[in-house]
Amino acid sequence: MKITKFGGSSLASAQQFRKVFDIIKSDRDRKVVVVSAPGKRFSSDTKITDNLITLAKEVQTGQDIEKTLAVIKERYVGIIEDLGLKQEIKNQLEDNLKKMITASYSSNNQLLNTFKASGEDNNAQLVAAYFNENGLPAKYVSPEEAGLLVSAQDGHTRVLSETYANLERLTEVNECIIFPGFFGVSKENQRVTFSRGGSDITGAILAKGLKADLYENFTDVDAIFAANPQIVDQPQKINHLTYQEMRELSYAGFSVLHHEALRPAIMADIPIRVKNTNKPELPGTLISKTRSENNYHITGIASSRGFMSISIAKYLMNEEVGFGAKALNIMAEHNLSVEHVPTGIDEITLILRADQFKNEADEKELLQELQEKLNADKVYEEKELALLMIVGEGMISTVGTAAKAMASLAKAGINLKMIDQGSSEISMLFGIAASDENSAIAALYESFFKSKIPVEEK
Numbered sequence: 001m002k003i004t005k006f007g008g009s010s011l012a013s014a015q016q017f018r019k020v021f022d023i024i025k026s027d028r029d030r031k032v033v034v035v036s037a038p039g040k041r042f043s044s045d046t047k048i049t050d051n052l053i054t055l056a057k058e059v060q061t062g063q064d065i066e067k068t069l070a071v072i073k074e075r076y077v078g079i080i081e082d083l084g085l086k087q088e089i090k091n092q093l094e095d096n097l098k099k100m101i102t103a104s105y106s107s108n109n110q111l112l113n114t115f116k117a118s119g120e121d122n123n124a125q126l127v128a129a130y131f132n133e134n135g136l137p138a139k140y141v142s143p144e145e146a147g148l149l150v151s152a153q154d155g156h157t158r159v160l161s162e163t164y165a166n167l168e169r170l171t172e173v174n175e176c177i178i179f180p181g182f183f184g185v186s187k188e189n190q191r192v193t194f195s196r197g198g199s200d201i202t203g204a205i206l207a208k209g210l211k212a213d214l215y216e217n218f219t220d221v222d223a224i225f226a227a228n229p230q231i232v233d234q235p236q237k238i239n240h241l242t243y244q245e246m247r248e249l250s251y252a253g254f255s256v257l258h259h260e261a262l263r264p265a266i267m268a269d270i271p272i273r274v275k276n277t278n279k280p281e282l283p284g285t286l287i288s289k290t291r292s293e294n295n296y297h298i299t300g301i302a303s304s305r306g307f308m309s310i311s312i313a314k315y316l317m318n319e320e321v322g323f324g325a326k327a328l329n330i331m332a333e334h335n336l337s338v339e340h341v342p343t344g345i346d347e348i349t350l351i352l353r354a355d356q357f358k359n360e361a362d363e364k365e366l367l368q369e370l371q372e373k374l375n376a377d378k379v380y381e382e383k384e385l386a387l388l389m390i391v392g393e394g395m396i397s398t399v400g401t402a403a404k405a406m407a408s409l410a411k412a413g414i415n416l417k418m419i420d421q422g423s424s425e426i427s428m429l430f431g432i433a434a435s436d437e438n439s440a441i442a443a444l445y446e447s448f449f450k451s452k453i454p455v456e457e458k
């Protein structure tokens, strides 16, 4: 049995709905379909989720909602009418939206979560209606009905372990299940969304809960490429990569699959296949525990912006027991998550996502506190950073990867602000100025995927 997830780009219009229907109809093993909200039809289009966030803010602040509401309705109604669906589903959609807007909410956060979740929820109802009207028996199942339970702590949504036993009951459903992605329900029966792109996580949770043989993730590209196709022109397709490689690449910027979608798949060892809705005949990319050999030591090169660093310098820091722990404790007290900690003898650098600070005053206060509590010689920050990551299981058995990467970056005139290699040796991380991101990716891609310089085996 397969769990098949379709992203927003695969359900952006009636034409895309038809492709989705054909894909499901062509394979009896596709028993569970996870859907996102309608995404972009063209590059300047707006995703329904973004419209819903705007709507939520307008409701919260008492602004006029008519324009935004009309845009949302129009997207769904356009699809309903193009597909020639019954009036009943249009009424159901309008009713859902009305109830959502007039309901009372215990907090702004609850309102926002409910509005965001409705994008996927309404779309799942629509897909189920479309399938049924076209002779493919389908059942819309909500996270409430299925028992997809989540907790929300520190702004992070996590699936609760009892979910997996609850989901097993879905194997008794005879129709094709249409399940909305992106959200679960709390124990207080409130809808809570995952982070953006989180329908991928729902798909992986269902794959584990229903013990699927395969988790198919349909999107708008032929495969996962060795570099972001928005940065490198026609990059190499990756035929096969490991869970761990994908986990690192998606963390570092391969937005094609949410990095949190890997954990349930790894736990249950369910392979994932990423495929193109517009060309379903292509094999796409397989992600599994181990992979076949490829011709490259590096599997992919990813990058992500929005980072900053805070460096703390203190003479003889290396002899001070617990210095790093104290610094990290202060960060934790400020509820800040630190992603990397490269260190020198007399200096420690904390790399974090910059959007965790609400304002500059909080930032200044933190720097001052670090200076005072750690009795540091100097505390300074650097903003507008990007992290570059080269990833590949082949790295462990080759020498010269770091030298090759650094030589190509130096040749392109890129200044390295940080270098970090995890002990697993499947990835290497470089901190650079965000403005250098595209040229750095181009330089690394040229060096690892285009040049023929051999790398010596260990």
Ligand SMILES: Nc1ncnc2c1ncn2[C@@H]1O[C@H](COP(=O)(O)OP(=O)(O)O)[C@@H](O)[C@H]1O
Pocket: 006, 007, 008, 009, 010, 036, 039, 197, 218, 219, 220, 221, 223, 224, 225, 226, 227, 228, 229, 230, 253, 254, 255, 256, 257
């Ligand atoms: N290395 C990569 N390989 C393939 N696609 C990538 C990569 N890095 C970023 N992407 C982007 O991911 C997009 C697909 O993900 P997403 O927009 O979330 O799609 P969906 O609407 O299916 O959820 C692609 O259109 C592509 O621009």
Ligand SMILES: N[C@@H](CC(=O)OP(=O)(O)O)C(=O)O
Pocket: 006, 007, 008, 009, 036, 037, 039, 047, 049, 050, 119, 181, 182, 195, 196, 197, 198, 199, 200
């Ligand atoms: N609709 C949500 C969740 C999601 O996964 O969407 P998509 O499949 O379009 O990335 C978002 O925009 O974040």
